[in-house]
Amino acid sequence: MSELLTYVQLGVRHILDPAALDHLLFLLVLAAAYRLRDWRDALWVVSAFTAGHSLTLALAATHVLILPNQAIEFLIPLTIVATGIENLASGARRVIGLGKVYRPILAGVFGLVHGAGFANYLRELFLDSITLPLLGFNLGIEAGQLVVLAGSAAALTMLDRLASHRVRVVAVSVLVLVLAARMAVERSPWRP
Secondary structure (H helix, E strand, O other): OHHHHHHHHHHHHHHHOHHHHHHHHHHHHHHOOOOHHHHHHHHHHHHHHHHHHHHHHHHHHOOOOOOOHHHHHHHHHHHHHHHHHHHHHHOOOOOOOOHHHHHHHHHHHHHHHHHHHHHHHHHOOOOOOOHHHHHHHHHHHHHHHHHHHHHHHHHHHHHHHHOOHHHHHHHHHHHHHHHHHHHHHHHOOOOO
16 A cells, blocks of 8 residues: 555656646646636546546556657647637637537547656656556546646636636736747757
8 A cells, every 4th residue: 555655646746846847837727717616617627637648647658558758748838838829719708608518628638648748757667567556646646636726726716806807817828828838849859
């Protein structure tokens, strides 16, 4: 049981580590479009992201799916940029329309990319058996994401008191989009 807990702690630390800024930014930009009253819609989106990254984490960590690390590290900030653009394009109209349908699908697809990034990190740590490390690490990632999302919800709710929801969505999305675009340029496979 202590080995499982070790991998859970490793997953939590991986998400909360400032070096994992890309994953933190993705969670923030994903949460930026929602208010507390939209928690059901947000839950579907986060669940889809979890399903996507859990699937790819398992496939990539077990070597069933082998993806080039440089491409994955480049694609991760692009998922953040795309989510920021989607936030800006759709505005704060999350409660009606196609956003309820396509946003979870988008998050699930982007989760596939993030799971490959988690797997590249975890694969370096395996000794023999994969089951326990994979389960523990994934549980830790989920726990870390819940901490980040709870903190984001609190901060975004406070921002809503200072400005309109639309202004907050735009401000957070633009800030995260700019940071992620810079990461993408720095990680570009075409960069000399």
